[in-house]
Ligand SMILES: CC(C)(COP(=O)([O-])OP(=O)([O-])OC[C@H]1O[C@@H](n2cnc3c(N)ncnc32)[C@H](O)[C@@H]1OP(=O)([O-])[O-])[C@@H](O)C(=O)NCCC(=O)NCCSC(=O)C[C@@](C)(O)CC(=O)[O-]
């Protein structure tokens with residue numbers, strides 16, 4: 001019987017794709033032994049560059065932070081922000097919870113009083129079902145910690161479970177527990193719509209702060225400009241979404257480098273950014289009462305792991321955790337949020353000061369050089385030529401590349 005596409009080996013898949021010989025050769029060179037089992041229909045590895053945030057100081061400890069991103073100037077911005085904050089002693093963290101992940105059993109057409117009464121009567125059975133579903137968690141002191149009913153519009157309700165997940169993100173564990181607990185609600189089986197974890201992260205908030213003399217950012221006028229721009233992120237969602245993108249520039253780069261689920265972290269972050277009813281920037285920058293210090297803070301939910309998921313299966317993720325000094329899960333979360341705040345500071349300083357283009361486009365120049373066909377040494381030569389001309393666009397890049405090739409011929 002012919003195999004289905006997903007049953008083929010990675011090599012066989014390339015043959016089945018019926019590609020040109022050059023495309024087949026290209027992808028074949030990019031097949032590895034490490035990745036095929038991570039996802040489905042695997043046919044090649046896609047590589048992204050990894051850059052270093054050299055000194056990120058959090059709670060008095062200095063970290064070398066791996067960052068995976070495709071965007072020029074993000075790693076430079078992280079280093080820039082972390083350097084400024086480092087001179088003031090670094091970031092402080094205020095982690096407000098253990099590793100807690102939520103789950104929901106969703107009910108419709110339900111009489112809330114009946115459900116409340118049933119939950120209170122079956123509390124022990126609920127905890128027992130959770131324990132039997134994941135006994136190893138309970139042995140470690142983790143597992144189901146709380147159960148609450150939340151009434152929703154239109155005779156709907158959510159049974160909210162809070163699960164302590166130890167050193168893992170716990171997504172699969174929570175889903176397993178939810179499906180086991182669902183079985184306790186047999187009398188309501190017709191009312192149950194789904195049992196699935198929530199990425200909201202209400203119980204996984206991490207806060208990172210900094211207090212720095214205004215002189216470090218270039219004086220009171222610069223600090224005031226940063227504060228003024230930050231205030232727009234509180235009143236205008238259009239500005240807030242851009243500012244948050246700048247935060248995730250750094251934050252997601254570390255989440256990715258450690259093999260964690262960046263979609264989960266970003267979804268939770270954006271939901272938290274909208275938790276007041278209006279979408280706002282996740283960070284806050286203000287001056288202290290004396291006007292001598294710039295105060296920055298970033299609070300957001302972070303549900304990640306130090307093991308489990310894809311982390312164990314990706315050698316780069318493993319090595320990157322080693323590079324970070326094998327931090328505890330709590331410390332890793334702080335590093336991730338602090339990197340986001342470092343990027344945010346650098347971006348706000350650039351955008352409220354000279355503008356983003358000067359620094360960003362200098363670094364974008366290398367990407368532009370590659371886009372117009374520069375290879376090897378030509379890439380830097382074109383980038384330097386663009387910087388010298390003060391015009392970073394494709395036409396100039398093409399012109400400079402043409403001149404370099406003419407001179408080298
Ligand atoms: C680009 C810089 C850093 C230039 O910054 P600068 O002050 O013009 O340059 P500098 O040469 O004085 O360098 C200052 C520090 O930046 C770092 N740095 C400098 N160059 C490098 C490099 N090549 N590689 C690694 N690190 C670098 C390094 O730490 C250096 O200190 P030093 O070590 O020299 O004492 C600055 O202008 C900056 O931070 N800009 C922000 C860039 C940014 O945020 N880019 C992301 C893309 S834009 C975006 O996506 C979102 C955004 C920005 O719109 C969000 C928002 O609006 O809020």
Ligand SMILES: NC(=O)C1=CN([C@@H]2O[C@H](COP(=O)(O)OP(=O)(O)OC[C@H]3O[C@@H](n4cnc5c(N)ncnc54)[C@H](O)[C@@H]3O)[C@@H](O)[C@H]2O)C=CC1
Pocket residue numbers: 136137140165166167168169170171172173174175197199261264305307308309310
């Ligand atoms: N909505 C979402 O965000 C969803 C995400 N996912 C994916 O789930 C993955 C993460 O799931 P996890 O449950 O974290 O991974 P996992 O399923 O690999 O579980 C963690 C494993 O580590 C073991 N373990 C050993 N020591 C531990 C300790 N000290 N603390 C905790 N666990 C320990 C556990 O017993 C378990 O086998 C990610 O890849 C994510 O993309 C899956 C479903 C939904």
